[in-house]
Amino acid sequence: MKYLFLDMEWNQLNNQFNASEDEILEISAICAGEDFKNEKTFYKIVKPEHIKDVNKRILTFLKLGENVLACALPIYEVLNKFNKTFPEFNILVVWNRHTYDLFINAIGQNGIILPQHKVIVLQELLTIIDYFMGFEKAMKRYNVKYNPKVLHCSKYDAYYLKELFCTMKFLYKHQCQGDWKNKPVGLKNSDIIHSLKCHYIVGKNSIQASGYEDIFCGYKLCKHCVNTRKHIVMPKKFDVQKIYESYKFSEEKIAKLCEKFEMECNFSNKVIFIRTNISNWRIYHDEEKIINIFHENYRKSEKVRKKIKFNDGYHVQNIKCRNLYDAINYIHKHDENFFTKKKYNQNRIDLLFDMLEQERIEKNVAIDI
Ligand SMILES: [Zn+2]
Known part of the structure; x- marks a missing residue:
């Protein structure tokens, strides 16, 4: 999935927005994948058809001179370059509806065909999950660092839009994960x-x-559900930094937690090796998210003893963990279960069968004893 963050500045001829009259003066965009890295950027000043009509106040506001506009490329060429720069994207993100309307109008007038995409108007989305606010207010609330001196230059605004989107996405997801009762549903193919x-x-x-x-x-979100406020919304107050930190990976914190659970841990690049009293584990992560958790098979096959591949002899766990601390907790609980049983009424053989049975469930395969 590819996101395209788009920001534009335009000359408003009358006091009211009018997609067919207003002329675009700047277009800026950033394309990024789901990890919001590997970006491709685009920034162009546009030569308006009626330079003399451009409002002087707008020029001052955008820090643009008439001479700069006169040297710029006309809209048709800019949009063509835009189209070539971004041949594919799935989601177009803009701050407000006007930006999208003006863009689509210009695209249509110049006979350009965009790839099929969905649109996210971030201000509208923000109104649904939080409340209506302006761009700068939103950046303050979501703790997005910005330079007030370059705000409203589309070159920077596209970047701020992306940052705001990422933070909102992260925090809203966090908010949803903490709300177990609110289970949303959808209809198939909708x-x-x-x-x-x-x-x-x-x-x-x-x-x-x-x-x-x-x-x-x-x-x-279904409009009826939004009107009846049944969905999850952001809390009145939240501490962005604190929430981020609870996700941030810290070797020191992990080691302390492992010590508490009597587990040994070793750190390698994006892998943590865990040794409990009964088994070995590997947690793969990207320093924020858990990618995979591997659990060592209790019974080693002949092939595994030779260790052909790195994860031979391990099976993957089919669970979702929010962060590394959740993962460590999961491992602790998983292996502790066997110990509690052992203490009471089980002999070694029963315990071994239990462990194999558990492993069979995890691997979802038949056992061949
Ligand atoms: Zn509904």
């Missing part, structure tokens, strides 16, 4: 998210689990 009690859903056959955070992947 990208509308409903609350379980929504009357559009009740009695339907093809209901399936959904996630509120998918609104950052182009899914829409």
Whole structure:
């Protein structure tokens, strides 16, 4: 999935926005994958058809001179370059509806065909999960660092838009994960998210689990559900830094936690090796998210003793952990279960069978004893 963050500045001829009259003066965009890295950027000043009509106040506001506009490329050429720079993207993110309307109008007038995409108007999304606010207010609330001197230059605004989007996505996801009771659903082949009690859903056959955070992947919240405020919203106050830190990876914190659980740990690049009293584990991570958790097989096959591949002899765990601390907790609970049983009424053989049975469930395979 590719995101395209778009920002533009334009000359407003009258006091009201008018997509067919207003002329674009700047276009800026950043394309990024789901990790929001590997960016491709685009920034162009546009030569308006009616330079003399450009409002002087707008020029001062944008720090643009008439001479700069006169040397710039006309809209048709800029949009063509834009189209060539971004031949594919799936989600177009803009701050407000005007930006999108003006852009689509210009695209249409110049006969350019954009790849199929979904649109996220971030200000509208913010109004749904938080409340209505301006761009600068939003950046303050979501702790996005910005330089007030370059604000409203589309070159920088596109970058700020991306940062704001990432932070909002991360925090909203965090908020959703903390709310276990609110389980959203959707209908098969639909990208509308409903609350379980929504009357559009009740009695339907093809209901399936959904996630509120998918609104950052182009899914829409049902209007009826929004009006009845059934979805998850952001809290009045939140500490962005604190939430980020709880996710941030710290070897020291992990080591302390392992010590508490009587586990040994070793750190390598994006892998943590854990040794409990009964088994070995590997946690793969990207310093924020857990990628995979591997658990060593209790019974080693002949092939495994030779260790052909790095993860031979390990099976992957089919669970979702929010962060590394959750993963360590999971491992602790997983292996502790066997110890509690052992203490009471089981002999070694029973314990071994239990461990193999558990492993069989995890690998979802038949056991050949
Ligand atoms: Zn609904």
